[in-house]
Amino acid sequence: MAHEEIVDRYSRLARTAMTGQDVTDCDPGSFGEGCFGAVGYDDTAALPEGALRASLGCGNPVAVADLRQGDTVLDLGSGGGIDVLLSARRVGPTGKAYGLDASPDMLELARRNAGQAGVTNAEFLHGTIEHVPLPGRTVDVIISNCVINLSDDKPATLAEAFRVLRPGGRFGVSDVVTEDTATDDEPRRRTEDRIGCTAGSLTVTQYRTLLLDAGFTGITITLTAHHGDGVHSAIVQATKPPIAEGLEIRPMRDTDAEQVLDVYRIGLDTGHASFETTVPTWENFTSARLPHLRYVVTDTGTGQVVAWVAASRVSARPVYAGVIEHSVYVHPAHHSRGIGRALLNAFITASEDAGVWTIQSGVFPENTASLALHQAAGFRVVGTRERIGFHHGVWRDVLMIERRSPAVGLPAGPATSRSRGVRPCA
Known part of the structure; x- marks a missing residue:
């Protein structure tokens, strides 16, 4: 699916959400069974109903992002804003939470939700995750919820995440990945279509390689919900190497x-x-x-x-x-x-x-x-x-x-040396 089609699709979902209706971006049965949406969260008190209705993610990146008071956070593909609002709460009044989305309708929805929640330390930006409209080294944490798989230029997306992070910055996203052993392409593609992964998921090895190529280290990929045919939701974490200021x-x-x-x-x-x-x-x-x-x-x-x-x-x-x-x-x-x-x-x-x-x-x-x-x-x-x-x-x-290395013995291969097993989603 082309970038314009994806933006149009999510704009229509945003307009539906603004009428008070629930929305899903994949097969409704898969949405409920696959731990998509607000079901992955346990700290949604005081969030607007509209933010919960428009939650389309595949996990809870805020829970693993190690957010701290005063942090600056950027959510890649922020949708209705649920992760931005949760992040803004965690980083406190001295911190800042940015949401980035390519859909003007999603941005309107997110700004409405922020206003209803009384959140003042959040800002929503119009742009693409392949070309982030922020200067380099200005963000402490990158989060994203089931969006990077939608990009048709994932190397550019991860390179941009690295660019805008400060040294020592953290990358913690929920996304869809495929097992390295999932070799049957047709069933995998059907599963991806069923769960709304329209641009195709990366394998664990591919994800790790692209993160390394971008400059990230300390990479862990934790598989969560299994959607069938080797396709999983996952938590992906990495760090931009720390070094002295300047x-x-x-x-x-x-x-x-x-x-x-x-x-x-x-x-x-x-x-x-x-x-x-x-x-x-x-x-x-x-x-x-x-x-x-x-x-x-x-x-x-x-x-x-x-x-x-x-x-x-x-x-x-x-x-x-x-x-x-x-x-x-x-x-x-x-x-x-x-x-x-x-x-x-x-x-x-x-x-x-x-x-x-x-x-x-x-x-x-x-x-x-x-x-x-x-x-x-x-x-x-x-x-x-x-x-x-x-x-x-x-x-x-x-x-x-x-x-x-105390961490690497005689691995089956570099792709799995830091990958972890499956866990339930909530």
Whole structure:
């Protein structure tokens, strides 16, 4: 279903709700049996009847979003406003709750409901979830209720969620997902149509991959109600990596090439960062490293890359699929700001999200700062390779360090390493 058709569909539902009628966006039997709508909530006291009538979600994201007094919250696809009103109550008068919807009729309904509820710290915005009309790094929490599955550009939606979140911001949404083992497309599509998932649901693996690509870490996908044929409602949670104010950790891009290589060059010039003596071309740099698990720290004021981390495979053999080798570099002008620790912690979390159980590297004994950084992050020295390389006219030793994940053992695959089982919906 095209974007315009979806907007028209929900506009008609909003107009119906404003006449005092109950609405559903899927088969009525599925709506009642699948824990859709207001049945998923247990704290609806004092909410307008109109907000409850127009609740079309598949869960209660407010219950898992860890909202705090003073937070700024954004609801992607806010509909009649039930989650915005609940969020506004939780963040209190010092906080703010935004609702974003593409349907002018839904916005009118939501504003009516906010007025009836006496909520003054909520604001409803007209726009799409693929192009959020808010500046970057202005929101503490993203919520959404059975809307992301409606997007025909889910990578853009998740990238926008990452963009508007502040470092350390939380992503907690209810959505529809499909089991990775659900291989029969026709029954799955019939189930999606029955429950109103008009743009198609992501599999658990696809959802996790898109969140990682956007820059999120600490990803959990908790399956809730099962709608049949491998299609579930689910709670999806993730975090934008935390770091000090004025900085941001995000995925490395090709447009970062010059600055990444400049930080690399400065590290090589110390003589204690690597056996490399010259900076490679960007083509050689990228070809030697995994296309994922590479991040930069940027100064949000200037856009300057001040640190980076990247990983490479230890071996192409399947048995080593969860073992990687990494490098981390921080511009010397930005030492002693906690940048290396924040970046390394984000990298470790993302690695575990991707099913990595061992991270290893080699460090010169003279590079005491790097050694201390890694030991603080849970790495241990497993041995010394004596006189392993001739570097600047001197035979050098290398300390071999590694970190074994306590969260990832020998997983069936990265898609399920942090997924959880089914639970009832209310």
